[in-house]
Amino acid sequence: MAVVAMTVNGKAVSAETEDRTLLVYFLREQLRLTGTHIGCDTSQCGACVVHVDGKAVKSCSMFAVQAEGAEVTTIEGLAKDGKLHPVQEAFRDNHGLQCGFCTPGMIMTAVDMIRRKPNLDRETIRHELEGNICRCTGYHNIVSSIEDAAKRMSGATR
Amino acid sequence: MITYPFKYRRAKSVADAETLLKGSPDAKLLAGGQTLIAAMKMRLANPSDLIDISNLKELSYIRASNDAVVIGAATTHFEVATSTEVTRRIPALAYLASIIGDPAVRHKGTIGGSLANNDPAADYPAAVLGLNATIKTNRRSIAADEFFTGMFSTALSDGEIITEVSFPIPKKASYKKFPNPASRYAMAGVFVAQTNSGVRVAVTGAGPCVFRVPAMETALAKSFSTNAIEGIAIDANGLNSDIHGSAEYRAHLVSVMARRAVAEAA
Numbered sequence: 270m271a272v273v274a275m276t277v278n279g280k281a282v283s284a285e286t287e288d289r290t291l292l293v294y295f296l297r298e299q300l301r302l303t304g305t306h307i308g309c310d311t312s313q314c315g316a317c318v319v320h321v322d323g324k325a326v327k328s329c330s331m332f333a334v335q336a337e338g339a340e341v342t343t344i345e346g347l348a349k350d351g352k353l354h355p356v357q358e359a360f361r362d363n364h365g366l367q368c369g370f371c372t373p374g375m376i377m378t379a380v381d382m383i384r385r386k387p388n389l390d391r392e393t394i395r396h397e398l399e400g401n402i403c404r405c406t407g408y409h410n411i412v413s414s415i416e417d418a419a420k421r422m423s424g425a426t427r
Numbered sequence: 428m429i430t431y432p433f434k435y436r437r438a439k440s441v442a443d444a445e446t447l448l449k450g451s452p453d454a455k456l457l458a459g460g461q462t463l464i465a466a467m468k469m470r471l472a473n474p475s476d477l478i479d480i481s482n483l484k485e486l487s488y489i490r491a492s493n494d495a496v497v498i499g500a501a502t503t504h505f506e507v508a509t510s511t512e513v514t515r516r517i518p519a520l521a522y523l524a525s526i527i528g529d530p531a532v533r534h535k536g537t538i539g540g541s542l543a544n545n546d547p548a549a550d551y552p553a554a555v556l557g558l559n560a561t562i563k564t565n566r567r568s569i570a571a572d573e574f575f576t577g578m579f580s581t582a583l584s585d586g587e588i589i590t591e592v593s594f595p596i597p598k599k600a601s602y603k604k605f606p607n608p609a610s611r612y613a614m615a616g617v618f619v620a621q622t623n624s625g626v627r628v629a630v631t632g633a634g635p636c637v638f639r640v641p642a643m644e645t646a647l648a649k650s651f652s653t654n655a656i657e658g659i660a661i662d663a664n665g666l667n668s669d670i671h672g673s674a675e676y677r678a679h680l681v682s683v684m685a686r687r688a689v690a691e692a693a
Contacts, residue, residue, distance in 0.1 A: 288435035288477075291428075291468075310428045312465045313609065315531065324505075324534040329428075330464050331535065334435045335457075335479060378530065399611060400529025 278346030293317045295333035304344040315401035318374040325381035344373035356418040365414030367405035389419045428468035434476045458540030500539025500589040519600035539589040548612035552637035557618030557629035560594045578635040601692035603684040615680035619688040633677040
């Protein structure tokens with residue numbers, strides 16, 4: 270057991286944890302940030318995607334100790350002052366979810382993809398979503414949500 | 428999924444990692460961890476210690492000259508895929524890196540980790556063998572033809588650490604992959620290159636280990652065109668057969684991917 274310290278959603282946090290604790294368990298069970306989901310045991314579903322030092326990663330595929338000193342953003346960190354992030358707004362407006370289980374990972378992946386590729390077409394969005402599985406198969410509206418969000422965000426920065 | 432217990436150590440340098448490895452025979456190096464951690468979660472791997480080299484700046488770089496592109500072992504797939512130097516000098520290599528796994532995997536996974544692991548369906552072994560690259564370790568340089576020795580096995584010995592990979596710049600090159608739709612691993616991936624040392628055709632995903640296709644190389648050396656390899660069949664004997672596809676299916680895929688790669692490069 271060792272104390273691991275990092276910044277999560279802008280707040281400094283530290284907790285005693287085993288070396289083998291995956292980042293996703295650290296977030297969910299030690300910090301009680303249960304918005305990050307676990308949808309598989311095989312690192313394939315993407316429900317656990319968070320940002321570590323500004324990059325989308327699967328929090329089930331790294332240990333909490335690896336994030337020592339890092340800046341972590343989870344789905345809980347996207348809304349600011351009670352206002353949803355534009356990607357969250359777009360998912361709501363375009364009905365970009367069915368059961369909602371994969372949604373946190375979809376949104377964290379979408380935020381990362383829009384930052385890297387502001388001009389997204391539907392084919393690119395589908396390729397970029399290769400690491401996120403929606404078992405309701407609700408991809409059509411998820412793609413529309415991301416396309417809409419990218420447009421709104423490029424408008425906002427112009 | 429909880430792994431077996433292990434001790435985590437963050438190496439301060441390659442030399443430090445070497446010392447740490449010497450002290451614990453059942454330790455493993457941790458780079459991107461995108462294969463190792465999944466294997467540990469399934470309890471297929473049980474290292475006593477993980478020695479983390481992913482943050483070592485001395486292993487993370489891309490250097491390019493007119494002859495070669497040299498990539499540090501801890502450079503991520505994302506960094507290779509988006510590097511202007513790699514895209515300009517060996518576009519097939521940047522493309523290959525851009526279709527490994529998915530974006531989150533590419534943000535963590537490293538070239539050194541992929542090569543040390545030598546998964547039968549990994550992408551990088553095809554580029555290393557196809558481009559006749561050289562793998563440099565903390566002890567020596569290893570030619571691509573000597574490096575991959577079998578399924579999940581390499582010429583690396585205990586305590587040896589990959590430090591960089593040097594890719595000679597080819598005249599022409601292309602990579603075509605038929606991915607498994609769920610995992611994005613190659614069902615068959617073919618890297619074709621016209622290099623200073625001749626034409627090379629390297630196949631990943633189809634067999635237990637990346638391999639070359641001498642019959643295609645000879646034919647392409649005479650005429651670098653899809654027609655030249657049209658009639659060359661791949662022997663299904665010894666190829667992988669699993670729920671995703673039979674050996675015969677994979678043999679056929681290799682021919683198709685090879686022709687697509689040649690068509691793009693030619």
